[in-house]
Amino acid sequence: MKTQDLTTRRALIRHRGSTVACVAIGAATVGLVLLFSVDPILSLLSKSIGGSFGRVLANNQQIVWNSIAAGVATAVISTALALAISLRVAFSSSKLRGVVLALVFASIISPPFVSSLAYVELFGRRGLITHELLGLSISPYGPVGVVVMQSVFFCAINVLLLLSTIRNIDPAVLDAARDVGASPSQVVRRVVLPLTWPSVGACLLLTFIRSLADYGTPIVIGGSFETISTAIYEQVVGYSDLATSAVLGVLLCGIAIIVYAGYAVLIARSRKRVAGTATSAFEMLGDRRSAPMRLRGVLGIVCGIVCFAFIAFMILQYVTIVRASLTAGISWKASFTTANYDHLVEYQATPLARSVGFALLAAAVATVLGFLCAYLQEQGRRGRGPARKAQALLGFAVTMPYMLPGTCLGLGYILAFNAAPLKLTGTGVIIVLVLAFKELAISQQAFSNEIAQLDPHLEEAARDVGATKFASALRIAVPSVRRAAAVSFMNAFTSAMVAYGAVLFLITPSNKTAIFELFDALSSGKYGQAAATSVVIVAITLAVDAVLGFLFLKRRRRAHGDD
Amino acid sequence: MAMIDLRDLQVGYGEGAVLDGFNLTVDKGELVCLLGPSGCGKTTALRAVGGYHLPDAGKVLIDGEDMGRRPPELRPVATVFQSYALFPHMTVLDNVAFGLRFQGLARAERTERARVMLATVGMEGRENAYPAELSGGQQQRVAVARALVLKPKALLLDEPLSNLDAGLRVRMREEIKAVQRRFDIAMLFVTHDQEEAMAIGDRIALVHEGKVVQDGAPLDVYDHPRDAYCARFLGTVNELAAPDGSRVRFRKEGASIADDGAYAGTVSQAVFLGAQWEYFIDVDAQTVRIRTDRSRVLSEGERVRFDITRPLTWKEDD
Numbered sequence: 001m002k003t004q005d006l007t008t009r010r011a012l013i014r015h016r017g018s019t020v021a022c023v024a025i026g027a028a029t030v031g032l033v034l035l036f037s038v039d040p041i042l043s044l045l046s047k048s049i050g051g052s053f054g055r056v057l058a059n060n061q062q063i064v065w066n067s068i069a070a071g072v073a074t075a076v077i078s079t080a081l082a083l084a085i086s087l088r089v090a091f092s093s094s095k096l097r098g099v100v101l102a103l104v105f106a107s108i109i110s111p112p113f114v115s116s117l118a119y120v121e122l123f124g125r126r127g128l129i130t131h132e133l134l135g136l137s138i139s140p141y142g143p144v145g146v147v148v149m150q151s152v153f154f155c156a157i158n159v160l161l162l163l164s165t166i167r168n169i170d171p172a173v174l175d176a177a178r179d180v181g182a183s184p185s186q187v188v189r190r191v192v193l194p195l196t197w198p199s200v201g202a203c204l205l206l207t208f209i210r211s212l213a214d215y216g217t218p219i220v221i222g223g224s225f226e227t228i229s230t231a232i233y234e235q236v237v238g239y240s241d242l243a244t245s246a247v248l249g250v251l252l253c254g255i256a257i258i259v260y261a262g263y264a265v266l267i268a269r270s271r272k273r274v275a276g277t278a279t280s281a282f283e284m285l286g287d288r289r290s291a292p293m294r295l296r297g298v299l300g301i302v303c304g305i306v307c308f309a310f311i312a313f314m315i316l317q318y319v320t321i322v323r324a325s326l327t328a329g330i331s332w333k334a335s336f337t338t339a340n341y342d343h344l345v346e347y348q349a350t351p352l353a354r355s356v357g358f359a360l361l362a363a364a365v366a367t368v369l370g371f372l373c374a375y376l377q378e379q380g381r382r383g384r385g386p387a388r389k390a391q392a393l394l395g396f397a398v399t400m401p402y403m404l405p406g407t408c409l410g411l412g413y414i415l416a417f418n419a420a421p422l423k424l425t426g427t428g429v430i431i432v433l434v435l436a437f438k439e440l441a442i443s444q445q446a447f448s449n450e451i452a453q454l455d456p457h458l459e460e461a462a463r464d465v466g467a468t469k470f471a472s473a474l475r476i477a478v479p480s481v482r483r484a485a486a487v488s489f490m491n492a493f494t495s496a497m498v499a500y501g502a503v504l505f506l507i508t509p510s511n512k513t514a515i516f517e518l519f520d521a522l523s524s525g526k527y528g529q530a531a532a533t534s535v536v537i538v539a540i541t542l543a544v545d546a547v548l549g550f551l552f553l554k555r556r557r558r559a560h561g562d563d
Numbered sequence: 564m565a566m567i568d569l570r571d572l573q574v575g576y577g578e579g580a581v582l583d584g585f586n587l588t589v590d591k592g593e594l595v596c597l598l599g600p601s602g603c604g605k606t607t608a609l610r611a612v613g614g615y616h617l618p619d620a621g622k623v624l625i626d627g628e629d630m631g632r633r634p635p636e637l638r639p640v641a642t643v644f645q646s647y648a649l650f651p652h653m654t655v656l657d658n659v660a661f662g663l664r665f666q667g668l669a670r671a672e673r674t675e676r677a678r679v680m681l682a683t684v685g686m687e688g689r690e691n692a693y694p695a696e697l698s699g700g701q702q703q704r705v706a707v708a709r710a711l712v713l714k715p716k717a718l719l720l721d722e723p724l725s726n727l728d729a730g731l732r733v734r735m736r737e738e739i740k741a742v743q744r745r746f747d748i749a750m751l752f753v754t755h756d757q758e759e760a761m762a763i764g765d766r767i768a769l770v771h772e773g774k775v776v777q778d779g780a781p782l783d784v785y786d787h788p789r790d791a792y793c794a795r796f797l798g799t800v801n802e803l804a805a806p807d808g809s810r811v812r813f814r815k816e817g818a819s820i821a822d823d824g825a826y827a828g829t830v831s832q833a834v835f836l837g838a839q840w841e842y843f844i845d846v847d848a849q850t851v852r853i854r855t856d857r858s859r860v861l862s863e864g865e866r867v868r869f870d871i872t873r874p875l876t877w878k879e880d881d
Binding site: 170172173175176177178179180181182183186190191194195272 | 613615634635636641642644645646648649650651652661662664665666695706709710713
């Protein structure tokens with residue numbers, strides 16, 4: 001009887017301790033999200049109130065229209081290309097799908113400047129194709145180049161979204177359409193496309209925002225073509241006019257939030273029609289299912305041409321960059337040299353190491369916090385009214401930094417953390433934090449998807465056999481989300497390696513990163529060095545992702561369904 | 564004449580063969596159940612008839628016509644899929660009318676025929692609903708209507724009841740049987756549930772490792788399986804040494820308790836099943852399972868005698 005009492009009392013103490021630990025960790029998570037997701041945005045807003053909206057808008061009318069026009073054009077072209085490629089690839093052999101997914105993957109892990117760099121090499125004033133081959137000496141700089149390059153660059157991510165939607169259409173539905181007499185082309189027109197429209201809409205909106213937020217492409221090949229993003233950069237770097245740039249930033253954020261609201265509606269509609277849409281590139285790579293049918297007719301030919309043109313262009317782009325990194329100057333006769341890599345080893349080893357270090361730290365932070373947020377949200381969803389509202393608010397707070405253009409987020413970080421009590425500007429910490437919180441939404445989403453798939457009774461079962469709340473979280477939830485952790489880490493690491501906009505204003509001469517050096521080299525015309533840095537960044541990212549993917553993403557063998 | 568005639572279908576070869584010399588016929592107005600465990604090849608056979616899976620060798624004849632490599636849209640058969648596979652972006656009416664579009668019918672005609680067919684399966688009034696708004700049973704009816712409206716020569720059903728709960732499953736299988744009688748159509752029905760197969764099938768084709776191992780009326784297959792595999796797949800098989808030294812086999816209900824019975828044993832376990840009792844009876848070193856009605860109740864440990872009233876004989880012994 002006595003020992004019974006003692007055991008019960010010990011269990012009670014343990015139970016209380018666990019509850020305290022859970023509450024403390026939960027509160028810390030919420031606090032960090034408030035501090036690093038919400039506060040920078042509020043700072044940006046309050047700073048913008050200091051600037052005059054009317055005056056800034058009147059002075060920058062042309063720039064706003066430029067941004068919107070380029071955004072719309074890029075969105076339409078990029079989405080149309082991606083739809084054609086996705087249709088071709090969704091209904092093809094797994095070999096072609098593998099090739100396209102590999103290129104898409106390469107594009108995602110590439111620094112955002114690679115297409116611009118390849119563009120300059122191929123079509124620039126001394127371009128290999130325009131000047132050397134065709135003898136032209138035209139200036140490629142301007143809106144057309146920006147739209148073309150953005151369209152191609154964003155095409156990859158759109159292919160991913162559309163392909164995952166099309167691949168997730170129940171193959172039996174396509175069989176059923178053919179069963180009642182529809183030919184493959186008719187199936188595409190009457191079943192596949194209607195089911196894909198919401199995702200196409202989502203792609204249009206996302207691409208529009210990406211185009212608006214992207215400032216690397218217009219800076220490198222835009223020439224005198226200015227956009228909101230390049231203007232923000234100029235205002236901060238050129239004139240140190242934080243008020244004006246804050247106004248422009250808020251404008252950009254406003255557009256982004258409106259567009260994202262539309263995006264959320266479309267994605268919800270898409271999920272109603274097509275079960276599950278992959279959240280990341282890394283999940284698509286495991287797709288080995290064979291295609292339910294083949295594309296034929298005019299549609300098949302058109303999609304095939306677009307698809308192979310895309311493959312050819314992407315390969316050409318990477319070949320150009322590798323070649324540029326190994327030659328001196330732009331010319332077909334340029335001699336082979338390792339000078340670019342020698343320079344890299346000599347001067348850029350530290351920035352490279354710093355990039356990798358920052359990215360690893362950011363990925364770890366995003367993954368741990370992403371899990372905690374997802375877990376809190378799941379608890380909230382199962383709870384009563386106020387808990388549900390709180391979890392929805394937490395979800396929104398986590399998503400904000402992801403939705404905002406990187407430059408705006410970076411601007412918010414400068415404004416929020418440039419004075420005591422939390423003076424972080426000039427340190428590496430702020431860089432790690434901005435990179436982590438920018439990708440937190442994706443991490444949280446990956447964990448949420450996986451946690452939602454867990455049997456809700458698992459935790460009850462653990463509690464039932466005596467585990468405390470803390471122990472059940474640690475021993476039941478954590479081990480079950482291994483895949484999500486890998487996806488989260490890979491995504492955050494990859495983004496951190498190539499993110500530029502967000503860290504633009506936070507990097508100081510003492511903590512330069514590789515992507516910063518890459519941009520420097522590019523804007524001062526040292527294309528060979530820029531190419532070498534690109535190659536090394538891609539190689540490092542690829543290596544880290546490959547190791548993680550190999551270790552954690554191998555699908556567990558499942559029992560085979562009925563024949 | 565056979566409406567569906569499958570001759571020596573082969574999918575894969577050697578170790579990896581999914582279908583290995585698969586033969587089967589289904590006549591007009593006949594419902595044949597393809598019965599077998601997961602992975603035996605029954606779904607692949609059905610998909611070969613529909614044209615989703617082209618066999619490596621062998622022939623699929625429908626109404627005497629060789630289907631060759633014809634794609635699904637050109638085959639005069641229609642399928643009811645396991646997941647029903649209703650088009651999620653179309654109303655019930657549009658789902659049913661969809662296939663008529665490809666038969667070149669005008670819109671008014673398509674709508675009219677779809678309405679009539681929906682009324683036949685008891686779905687009038689839900690024409691404008693979307694699939695997501697329907698219950699499992701209703702989706703099933705729409706899937707059947709979508710297939711039948713095309714007046715196919717044969718209807719293929721791929722485990723159509725497996726997504727329904729027990730009560731509904733029994734009701735829907737009766738509905739399917741009624742539809743089949745009404746339209747007097749050839750039906751090939753894939754299932755892994757032996758009770759379902761016996762309840763609905765005019766014939767049962769037992770599939771094992773890519774071939775039909777036995778094919779006959781449910782009663783015949785149940786009482787006279789071809790071998791031990793077929794026997795066990797349809798129900799429990801008891802086996803004892805007969806007084807003359809030979810082996811005798813019987814099903815649970817093939818024996819009756821009798822004080823002057825030829826066999827004696829001890830009740831080791833008595834299980835009440837509601838309508839019946841099931842007894843585990845130890846006879847020498849073996850245990851047999853016998854079901855009785857409730858007129859005679861035995862208790863555990865009781866000595867009992869019984870007779871084998873309906874021995875199970877292998878088909879080839881006949």
